[in-house]
Structure formats: structure tokens, C-alpha cells
Amino acid sequence: DTAVSQTPKYLVTQMGNDKSIKCEQNLGHDTMYWYKQDSKKFLKIMFSYNNKELIINETVPNRFSPKSPDKAHLNLHINSLELGDSAVYFCASSPGAIDTQYFGPGTRLTVL
């Protein structure tokens, strides 16, 4: 049973396109996150939701919009993709706001 799943695993697309990455957790956790890992392997938090409410919103271009239809899902929509958006995006969840985080397998986004 996959605890935190992401789709798709790989995403290759042209500049200017709009794309979405989906994340689902079956752990019953209240808090979910999106991270971006760049080519230098730095992992940076982008957003965090607790019970469908946004609690962390780092300095991320407003082309990135998270959506949480319910507490088991946190999707990431990206408008007008740019070359610099190429990275691996990780979803994670945790029981509460200061607990261990469980990461998904990542989505490798390549913008051409």
C-alpha cells in the first residue's frame, strides 16, 4: 500500500504550458506539503496545508497554485511553465504540524 503517492512520476512539457501534479496520502494525516528539489539537491518547502487550509506559503511565484479538495489530497497546478521550473517536486504529509513527514516518490518535471 502506497502511503504518499504522486502522479505523474515524470512530466516533460514545453515552456508556457499549464500542468498539474497530483498527490494523495492514505495515512489519515492532517498536514500536507509540497517541496521543490533543484539540480543542486536543495529541498525547499513551497506550501503546507493543514486540514485543507493553507498554513505555509513560501516565496513562490503565483504561477504555482496548490489546491486541497480534501485533507487526503494536495494538488499543485503550475501556469505558464518556465525553464527554471524544471526540478523534482515532492509531496509529503504528517500527522500534525510538528511531526515526522512522509514523502512521496517525487515528480520529475522537465520544461523544454
Place this chain on the structure above:
Amino acid sequence: SQQGEEDPQALSIQEGENATMNCSYKTSINNLQWYRQNSGRGLVHLILIRSNEREKHSGRLRVTLDTSKKSSSLLITASRAADTASYFCAPSGGYNKLIFGAGTRLAVHP
């Protein structure tokens, strides 16, 4: 910010040897977490140590925390080739806004 900074950046050892990685941070914390990332994979949680704990063990892993020095260490004993990965520390205070450093890349050679 609560970014953890790992040291060394890279570590290369032989199977059976011990590996020690250090982490420093700058602000007060609720807990500090260590994660492992195998190449091309997501992060896997290893250990969470709370601010009122000084040492914690999990199998071959031993984590220490010195809040007075704002530092932590991760010791992997009797290392195996499968331990080859990047290791990240993540100090956590307030809402779980983990800020990861660049990690320590550990290579264990058979």
C-alpha cells in the same frame, strides 16, 4: 530560519566502518529530524529527537542532540553498501516548516 547545515558534504567509507554526520542550526527547536534520500527517490524519515532528549537509538543509528551548542550528530554503525545515500537533518520549530540543508552524501564501498 531553522535550516540545518550538514557536515561533511561528502563522506566515503568502507563497508563495516562507522559513519558520522553532523548538523548545526541557529534557532531554538521543538525537535530535529534526520532523513535519508536514495538517488532518485523521496526522503525517508530516520529518527526524530525532541529538544529535551540528548540521545536516541534506532537499530544501527544513533542520534545525539546538544541544544546548548545547537548541534546534532548521526552515527551509522557497521555501515553497509545499502546505506549509500544522502542524509539530511531538519530542525523543526513552530509549524513543521522543515528547511533542509544540502545534505551529506555518504558512499559506502563494498
